[in-house]
Amino acid sequence: MQPLPASFRDNDGFVFSKEGKIFRYVHPRYEAHYQHLQRSGLLQELWDNHLLIPHTEQEAISEFGFREGRIWQPEKIPFISYPYEWSFGMWKDAALLTLNIAQRALKKGMVLKDASPFNVQFRNGQAVFIDTLSFENYAEGNPWIAYRQFCECFLAPLLLMRYGHPDAGRIFTIYPNGIPLGILKNILPPRARWNLNNYLHIYLQASLSSSSIKTAGKQARLSRGKLVVLLDGLVGYVKGMSVKQEKTTWDDYYRSTILGETYLQAKTQLVRSFTEGLSFDSVIDLGANNGHFSLLFPGKRVVALDADPNCIEALYQQIKQSKSDILPLVIDLAAPSPAIGWNNRERDSISDRLRADLVMALALIHHLAIGLNLPLSMIAEWLLPMGPYLLIEFVPKEDEKVQGLLRNREDIFDGYDLADFRKVFAERYSLLREEPIGNTGRILFLFKRN
Amino acid sequence: MRFILLYLDPGSGSYLIQVIIAAVLGVGFFFRNFWYRIKSFFTRRDPEKEKENDAAE
Structure with missing residues (x-):
């Protein structure tokens, strides 16, 4: 059994995967400590209080190619964050x-x-x-x-x-x-x-x-x-530690924008109706802001990403109370977490970890295309491996927010329009639903990967 | 000898600091307890209860 690349520091055991499942091998030299962990009641206490990941013991260690030691199967963490x-x-x-x-x-x-x-x-x-x-x-x-x-x-x-x-x-x-x-x-x-x-x-x-x-x-x-x-x-x-609230760009995105309440309601309704009949268990919400749309999927596993630490902090405090299955993460898509550690294989990059059944990119595309100068085809290629379903909002150039992005710069974005958008995505996905969002000029698309 | 010392685990400094911190914080705890006793003498309240109330704040 080969240890996983992140599991080399500890002499007492290592983590490996077999047939897609994660196991932990425990060397006999850890036995005395484990005996105490069990007998003292500490293990059960930590499990009862949900402080430590539970595991089940695999009896047939020879099936894994070991002659001594223990093998545990820890409960799987659906999404590893760093x-x-x-x-x-x-x-x-x-x-x-x-x-x-x-x-x-x-x-x-x-x-x-x-x-x-x-x-x-x-x-x-x-x-x-x-x-x-x-x-x-x-x-x-x-x-x-x-x-x-x-x-x-x-x-x-x-x-x-x-x-x-x-x-x-x-x-x-x-x-x-x-x-x-x-x-x-x-x-x-x-x-x-x-x-x-x-x-x-x-x-x-x-x-x-x-x-x-x-x-x-x-x-x-x-x-x-x-x-x-x-x-x-x-x-x-x-x-006793706390952070002072630094005012950030996205703090009041939905409150202060003139798009406002009606836009949000119309979009919420569309997201609900588009995803109603879909079969999916996990969601990635790219540019989640305060998590309004992440919270629409109770019972699903959601990873909510945003570059704004205040938005993610507010969302975390909210779901900490409600114990919803949402993982909020501070990710700047322009500088995403790289693969790091020994040989660059200890911790995976966020791009390698971002996998789900449904990918949401709401009010995001103009930031990537105009804000970061990314051609639409590169955005589509980036989204493609993330998941089979894609819920994406197209924001036209005439939009107030796009005009804001263009205010102090030359408009070099001839390739950014609805026709191009359709063409680029039709090459990789099939269109399932399409609906304008109120009278904002924005359009919501639901695609399925080819 | 010098060369061997260069390879010493820098953790040796962190062991000493723990002793110092525990001593400093220990003094703090001592005075806090002392304060509770004085306070309870004047307010005629149980010092243990006082401590719990404070901790809960």
């Missing part, structure tokens, strides 16, 4: 989940040996920990082995969003193993130093670790009580 695609609240909840699990583990005599945000995924608006091999038996006196990782992988991005901009979490893309504290302290504004927690966890730690040679060889001891204080302190620190 931390640099999360909004502030998602980062914060992932950090609090990690601390919550570390606290519960310590009470049962275990420690969390990893504090990587890649070990957290989202489903039904809830963060869930996915790495069951992260638990180790606790030895009294040991400091938290994952503390530094927690600071660089959770605190650092949170502080960049808190003091910089809600969109700054995307910086994690270039430092997926943690933003070095020495870099972080130079990026943060000077006033950040005057907060005790920032000072201790970031500034002091950065200066101490740069002079670590002096302290080398001395193994620090930390009593259990002190470790509890450290974890409690981190929880309070993270809970």
Whole structure:
């Protein structure tokens, strides 16, 4: 069995896929820890509270080609997202989940040996920990082995969003193993130093670790009580973080536009009627804004993408309450998440992950064609592998929004009109439905891939 | 010797910082408890309850 490309760091096991299913191999050297995880009741406690991904044990390990160890089949996460695609609240909840699990583990005599945000995924608006091999038996006196990782992988991005901009979490893309504290302290504004927690966890730690040679060889001891204080302190620190609302372009898109309420109602009605008879389980909403259209599909799995971190944050807070099966992600289609990590194969690009039965591109095409100068054929080619059904809104050049995009530039877009649009899409899709949206001049199309 | 030190896990600094932070936060907790006691002396309320109320805020 070949481990999946993202599964090489842990000696105690690896993740592999067989016949489209995901399994985790657990090496016998992890057995003592797993025994404790089970017997202490920690595993059941984490499962009961939906904090850890459940798995079932596969008895017939020889069928998988193994002679020893265990094989688990974890519950499948429908859509894998990466931390640099999360909004502030998602980062914060992932950090609090990690601390919550570390606290519960310590009470049962275990420690969390990893504090990587890649070990957290989202489903039904809830963060869930996915790495069951992260638990180790606790030895009294040991400091938290994952503390530094927690600071660089959770605190650092949170502080960049808190003091910089809600969109700054995307910086994690270039430092997926943690933003070095020495870099972080130079990026943060000077006033950040005057907060005790920032000072201790970031500034002091950065200066101490740069002079670590002096302290080398001395193994620090930390009593259990002190470790509890450290974890409690981190929880309070993270809970107290918030972002100031930076005003962004899309904040009031539907409210402030003169297209307004009637347009939204007409479009909502059309989207409902177009998708009524369709058979589909999953939806991608490209340019989801506040998620108005993502929310029209209860019972379906929806991935809602937008470049605006405020829109995605608002949507996340909404579905966190309602526990809907919507995954909101901050994605800038002009600079989508690349494939990163070792050999560029550890984390897939967003383009490789975007697959669903129904793809929605509502009020998007003019941003790609006019805003990004993309020819219609390139847009169609990009949409094609995403899914068999395509619900797309055509926005004509005369439209107020397109005129806004053209205001300060030369109109070089001769190829952007309805006839061209029809031609380009007819080469790749069959037309199922077509309907004008009120009297706006915009048209909604439903296509099926050929 | 120098060369060996260069390969030391930078985590060694992060162990020491945990001891420092736990000590600093520990002092904070100590004074907070102290404060609850003073407060409860004047308000004649149960210090444990006071603490819970504060935590819930």
